[in-house]
Amino acid sequence: MGKSGILLPEKIVLPFLEKGLKRVQVEAKFEGNTISFHGAIQRRGDGYFMMFGKKNQKTLGIFPNDYFTIQFFEDRTKYGVFMSEELDAVLMSDVAASQIFEGLTDGKKRGIIYMISRYKGAQTRIDKSLLLCENLKKGIRDNRHLLKT
Secondary structure (H helix, E strand, O other): OOOOEEEEOHHHHHHHHHOOOOEEEEEEEEOOEEEEEEEEOEEEOOEEEEEOOHHHHHHHOOOOOOOOEEEEEEOOOOOOOOOOHHHHHHHHHOHHHHHHHHHOOHHHHHHHHHHHHOOOOHHHHHHHHHHHHHHHHOOOOOOOOOOOO
16 A cells, blocks of 8 residues: 555455444554554545554554554544543633534544644643634634644
8 A cells, every 4th residue: 555554454444334434443553562543444446545654653663564453443532533631621611612613624623633632741732722722713724823823
């Protein structure tokens, strides 16, 4: 599939697709290392694949052409990705921003959640979440400007 995607066997993905589930929770294992993440089952031509970026490859310790195990689970999260406690709390405290956030496309919501979750410190996630809410209420929708003052 290439350096950032993996081919998925049809017999593995069909049970999920038949349930209408394109997003799944994934657990990948290789030589004692395990990672968990959310992914999208995508169709390309007559096959299925999933993005598996360099960060996941490095964390798992694999290189192209390595064989590793991957297991799918039904994604039971509201947005198809885990939302940080900080972003969730800030959105719950700001009804106007929360309504705007809920009106965005699912992909846009996931992008915002990823933007906030990349910060390691809890206080930074809170500060960025507050800034995000203010910018949403100002009408800013471009990801490049959502976390800028």
